[in-house]
Amino acid sequence: MLEAGGDSGEAVQAAYIEPFQKKTGIRVVRENPTSLGKLKAMVASKNITTPIVLVPRSWLVQAKTENLLEPLDWAAIAPQPITAEAKDSHAIGWSYFSNVMAWRSDVKAPKTWADFWNVADFPGKRSLIDDPSVMLPVALLADGVPMDKLFPLDIDRAFRSLAKIRPHVSVWWTAGSQPPQLLQDKEVAYAMTYSGRVYGKPGISMTYNQGILDLSYFGVPRGATPEQKMAAMQFFHELTVPENQVVAMARIPYSGASANLDKVLAADKAALYPTTAGNAKLQFMNDIEGWKVIAPKVEKRWQQFKLGM
Structure with a gap:
């Protein structure tokens, strides 16, 4: 096996x-x-x-x-x-499993990705996953798109939304162990993470609301x-x-x-x-067939986005 x-x-x-x-x-x-x-x-x-x-x-x-x-x-x-x-x-x-928003328990608790994007009312550094297939729908949720209207993805709108949060993201993580450690070390206040990685972790809170179920x-x-x-x-x-x-x-x-x-x-x-x-009703599942069609174009744009281009 x-x-x-x-x-x-x-x-x-x-x-x-x-x-x-x-x-x-x-x-x-x-x-x-x-x-x-x-x-x-x-x-x-x-x-x-x-x-x-x-x-x-x-x-x-x-x-x-x-x-x-x-x-x-x-x-x-x-x-x-x-x-x-x-x-x-x-x-x-x-x-x-789920990709969810998590935060240090000593900071203000967000309820939605719009809150996560709202750095004025929820101050502090962020960490997000280095994966456009996850980040584009989340960015659209943060910009007010209803969860049942995410697909097909509005790519341009998603990248405009991502540009708003980019200055506040200190780490684009690639390993599931990173976000809980960043939260525990107080290097960030808010993070996207796999739910199982922060389950029962002292000092870390999370919500399944608007999570990405996989x-x-x-x-x-x-x-x-x-x-x-x-x-x-x-x-x-x-x-x-x-x-x-x-x-x-x-x-x-x-x-x-x-x-x-x-x-x-x-x-x-x-x-x-x-x-x-x-909890499943609070979340959405990605459109993997639709992603396969747009992935080559979006992956290139994602790399340019991270470089600030």
């Missing part, structure tokens, strides 16, 4: 691999990190060394377009109820043997069991894809996760 490693890999091990191995006797060997390059290399060489690969939603469309994944046999998976977007033709969604998938590389595919389908069933998902969520604070999580989570824990206790 190609997975992300770290806490995520340990959560997969405890919640899904161990129950699968006990039921089937099939040993799962974890490798990390995952990458699109590794998937491409396996498929091109016709040497499928691992039948299960982590597929971030951000490159799921590309992986399907380039015919890198086997279609899933949902009858063989026999899933327990999961969310609609988790049930893809070529991949199964298993873990939701989903990680697992798929099977094209060219896997029938035996490999059948074992993968059996493993994918374990991803749909809500009790397994609760085990994973206790280790890393992201939501499983079960449609029934609120029924099995402790009431005092539900509000902490991206999709439970109504």
